Amino acid sequence: xxxxxxxxxxxxxxxxxxxxxxxxxxxxxxxxxxxxxxxxxxxxxxxxxxxxxxxxxxxxxxxxxxxxxxxxxxxxxxxxxxxxxxxxxxxxxxxxxxxxxxxxxxxxxxxxxxxxxxxxxxxxxxxxxxxxxxxxxxxxxxxxxxxxxxxxxxxxxxxxxxxxxxxxxxxxxxxxxxxxxxxxxxxxxxxxxxxxxxxxxxxxxxxxxxxxxxxxxxxxxxxxxxxxxxxxxxxxxxxxxxxxxxxxxxxxxxxxxxxxxxxxxxxxxxxxxxxxxxxxxxxxxxxxxxxxxxx
Amino acid sequence: xxxxxxxxxxxxxxxxxxxxxxxxxxxxxxxxxxxxxxxxxxxxxxxxxxxxxxxxxxxxxxxxxxxxxxxxxxxxxxxxxxxxxxxxxxxxxxxxxxxxxxxxxxxxxxxxxxxxxxxxxxxxxxxxxxxxxxxxxxxxxxxxxxxxxxxxxxxxxxxxxxxxxxxxxxxxxxxxxxxxxxxxxxxxxxxxxxxxxxxxxxxxxxxxxxxxxxxxxxxxxxxxxxxxxxxxxxxxxxxxxxxxxxxxxxxxxxxxxxxxxxxxxxxxxxxxxxxxxxxxxxxxxxxxxxxxxxxxxxxxxxxxxxxxxxxxxxxxxxxxxxx
Numbered sequence: 001x002x003x004x005x006x007x008x009x010x011x012x013x014x015x016x017x018x019x020x021x022x023x024x025x026x027x028x029x030x031x032x033x034x035x036x037x038x039x040x041x042x043x044x045x046x047x048x049x050x051x052x053x054x055x056x057x058x059x060x061x062x063x064x065x066x067x068x069x070x071x072x073x074x075x076x077x078x079x080x081x082x083x084x085x086x087x088x089x090x091x092x093x094x095x096x097x098x099x100x101x102x103x104x105x106x107x108x109x110x111x112x113x114x115x116x117x118x119x120x121x122x123x124x125x126x127x128x129x130x131x132x133x134x135x136x137x138x139x140x141x142x143x144x145x146x147x148x149x150x151x152x153x154x155x156x157x158x159x160x161x162x163x164x165x166x167x168x169x170x171x172x173x174x175x176x177x178x179x180x181x182x183x184x185x186x187x188x189x190x191x192x193x194x195x196x197x198x199x200x201x202x203x204x205x206x207x208x209x210x211x212x213x214x215x216x217x218x219x220x221x222x223x224x225x226x227x228x229x230x231x232x233x234x235x236x237x238x239x240x241x242x243x244x245x246x247x248x249x250x251x252x253x254x255x256x257x258x259x260x261x262x263x264x265x266x267x268x269x270x271x272x273x274x275x276x277x278x279x280x281x282x283x284x285x286x287x288x289x290x291x292x293x294x295x
Numbered sequence: 296x297x298x299x300x301x302x303x304x305x306x307x308x309x310x311x312x313x314x315x316x317x318x319x320x321x322x323x324x325x326x327x328x329x330x331x332x333x334x335x336x337x338x339x340x341x342x343x344x345x346x347x348x349x350x351x352x353x354x355x356x357x358x359x360x361x362x363x364x365x366x367x368x369x370x371x372x373x374x375x376x377x378x379x380x381x382x383x384x385x386x387x388x389x390x391x392x393x394x395x396x397x398x399x400x401x402x403x404x405x406x407x408x409x410x411x412x413x414x415x416x417x418x419x420x421x422x423x424x425x426x427x428x429x430x431x432x433x434x435x436x437x438x439x440x441x442x443x444x445x446x447x448x449x450x451x452x453x454x455x456x457x458x459x460x461x462x463x464x465x466x467x468x469x470x471x472x473x474x475x476x477x478x479x480x481x482x483x484x485x486x487x488x489x490x491x492x493x494x495x496x497x498x499x500x501x502x503x504x505x506x507x508x509x510x511x512x513x514x515x516x517x518x519x520x521x522x523x524x525x526x527x528x529x530x531x532x533x534x535x536x537x538x539x540x541x542x543x544x545x546x547x548x549x550x551x552x553x554x555x556x557x558x559x560x561x562x563x564x565x566x567x568x569x570x571x572x573x574x575x576x577x578x579x580x581x582x583x584x585x586x587x588x589x590x591x592x593x594x595x596x597x598x599x600x601x602x603x604x605x606x607x608x609x610x611x612x613x614x615x616x617x618x
Contacts, residue, residue: 083615085558086549090533136614143611165500165521167531170548171560174521175613177500178507181476182483182610189484205521208460208472208500213480227472227500228462236526241464254468 030054046263055220055263057200059102060109063124063159067267072114073122077144081105082137082169091168098129106137107162110145115157116271118278121149124159125206132162134206135169139176142210146183150190155278157270159197160211163229164204177209184213193278195270198248198257200224216273217257218266219248225257303359305348309570312341345569352516355542357551358524360516361495362458365573367580368427369396369411369454372494375580376587377402380409385436389469392433394425394461395505397440400452403588408444410437410505411454414495427496428461431474434504438478441485450488450591453505458523460501475504482507483610488594488602490587492565493517493552494572509606510590511560513552514579515567519560520550560613563590 027036033052042049046066047056058066064073084091099105107130110123123145125132134142142158149156165173187194196214198207201224208227211217219225226246234241244250251257261269275281302310316337319330352360360366373380373396382398385391393413400409412429415421437453444451460471482489482505489508497506497519513519521527525541527548528534534544549555552564565582568575594602 077618080616080618083617085615086547088533088547137616140614140616167521167527169615170521171519171550171555171558172613172615174499174503175560175610177476177503178479178483179610179613181479182507182607185480185484186607204472205500208475208504209479210476212470212473212476226467227460228467233462233464237463239463245464246467254470256470256473 031056048263053221053262055200055222057127057161059128060104060124060126064113064122066263067113067115067157067159067270068122069114069117073111074113075109075111076148077141078109079105080137080141082135084168085136085172086168086170088168088170094130094168102126102129104129106135106141107132108134108138108141110141110148110158112148112154115267115274118271118274118281119152119154120274121145121152121154121156122158123156125161127161127201130166132160132206133164133166133173134162134176134180134209135166135173136176138166139173139179142176142180143183146180146187146194146210149192149194150187153190153192153280155193155195155274156187157195157197157274158210158214159199160202160206161199162202162204162206162211164206174205177205180210181213184210188215191279193274195273197266197270198223198225201229203227203229212256216259216277218259218261218269219251219257220266221248221260221262223248225251301364303356303363305352305356308344309341309348312337312344316341342569349569349571353542354518354545354548354551354554355524357516358518358541358545360571360573361518363571363573364416366495367572367576368416369413369456369494371576372454372580372583373400373409373411375577376400376584377407377409378404383436383440386432386439388435389432392425392430392436393423394427394429394457395433395437397436402452402584402591405591406447406449407452407591408440408447408449409452409454410440412457412502412505414456425461427457428459429457429501429504430461430466431469431471434460434474434478437505438474438481441478441481441489445485445487448487450490450595451482451485451508452587452591453489453491453508455491455493455497455502455506455519456495456517457498457501458496459498460504475500478504479507483607484603486599486603488591488597489606490591490594492583492586493519493561494583498523507606507610509594509602509609510562512563512565512583512586512590513555513561514565514572514583515552516571517552518550519552519555520548522548524548524550 030049032054035051113122196217198219377400379401397410412427414427415424491506491508493513524545528540528544529538534540555561568578572579
């Protein structure tokens with residue numbers, strides 16, 4: 001499990017200092033192509049760089065606004081907070097810092113929502129909180145989201161952004177992988193649809209548990225996706241990885257995900273899949289499905 | 296038999312006494328000098344010192360013990376625990392992974408399906424076994440065996456001993472993450488009892504992939520951890536991002552069998568003979584077997600729906616939070 005192989009990049013931080021004379025907050029630099037972007041325009045473009053199509057990381061509020069029907073999202077268990085099960089040094093201080101930084105109690109949130117008028121359970125990670133790492137609260141919320149879908153007979157849509165399992169909760173974090181994987185099976189046993197959206201990055205303990213168990217897995221373009229981060233592998237194994245490995249496109253080519261979808265098409269794709277596939281959308285089980293005859 | 300020629304730093308005082316005993320025995324054999332009294336005295340001292348050392352091991356000492364090159368591995372235990380074992384191979388999709396062994400075992404006259412990580416003893420075998428780091432095909436082979444156990448109505452017994460799952464490119468290409476996730480998912484709903492024992496290193500997701508079950512036991516000096524302590528020290532500011540501070544991270548990670556029992560992760564700690572499993576493999580195997588024979592009948596007697604509910608609840612309740 002990696003804690004944070006790469007420099008965590010808060011979504012609300014500026015990627016670079018604005019040029020002299022330009023007020024901070026109005027312009028943002030694309031971390032990929034270095035173009036200076038007018039923030040309002042960047043936001044209109046769903047925080048995708050108009051120059052190079054780099055997909056900026058999104059905050060949960062942006063994920064909610066971009067995916068769900070207006071005003072339909074209602075968060076559940078927002079007050080849940082982490083303990084320090086191992087009495088790990090510095091952990092509570094680090095948590096407090098991230099609470100102050102993000103204004104949220106933890107790195108995962110979920111709730112009821114409508115996507116294209118289909119009632120779903122919608123959950124998402126906040127990468128700015130401990131690198132989206134999965135500890136007790138995160139694992140508990142993922143499990144509850146999946147169980148809620150099973151109980152209420154609603155599809156579950158989860159957006160991943162994570163460096164892996166959270167180091168400071170040690171073995172307790174690791175076990176969240178088993179907990180969430182078991183909850184995925186409960187949702188499937190209830191006959192419900194489970195959609196996963198992998199955003200940048202989806203690593204390690206999250207990828208090797210609930211994220212890889214989606215009925216359909218969608219990734220955002222160029223998202224980093226892998227069991228171990230390329231840098232971790234290169235350092236530990238002293239090997240050089242080919243460019244483009246451990247990305248959404250790499251995982252698509254190797255059959256591990258279903259599609260790479262640009263952000264501007266994400267909501268429409270998810271809405272269609274929900275409308276076409278969710279059990280609630282199917283004709284009554286007692287009615288015979290009549291197919292038009294060919295010719 | 297396993298040699299005991301390699302010594303860990305904290306075993307040094309024991310090594311000295313053993314060398315003294317050996318010298319005296321050789322003296323007795325070659326020149327007929329009877330030093331049996333002195334030898335008995337040294338043996339008593341050895342036992343006393345062993346008790347003292349082994350009851351005060353640090354988390355780092357245990358990490359070294361869990362990785363001891365002479366520690367019995369899965370195949371050693373299979374010979375010692377089971378009346379018979381028929382190994383099967385391959386995932387029917389890509390290949391056979393020697394880092395995971397799987398097959399049909401007979402435990403005291405009853406059939407069990409067996410899976411386990413396998414490390415190598417010498418340089419050649421270590422490479423062949425990939426140091427016990429399983430690839431996707433290893434986990435997929437394990438899943439085949441689990442499904443066969445379910446159909447055959449026999450329990451699954453899993454031996455855990457891996458530094459971590461394989462992370463190299465070829466493992467990534469074949470879906471190491473998916474194989475781990477699917478294996479855990481399958482184990483969470485498998486309609487037959489699952490007994491798991493961590494015999495050496497319980498290394499991260501690679502260990503967890505075959506350790507979801509109804510009863511989780513750990514040998515006294517085994518470890519179970521989210522990450523190797525050196526790796527944890529190397530990436531956290533808490534340890535100055537200094538891999539050489541693994542001994543500090545080992546403490547903080549609470550990775551010993553005793554810590555895992557206290558945290559409610561495991562159900563049982565199986566004691567090891569004095570001096571550790573690597574000193575007395577046969578006795579260790581008997582202790583593992585005794586645990587299996589005690590636990591498995593209880594699990595088999597439970598109605599399957601009850602067993603599955605309890606298994607789900609067992610993982611469901613792990614975690615500490617306030618709401």
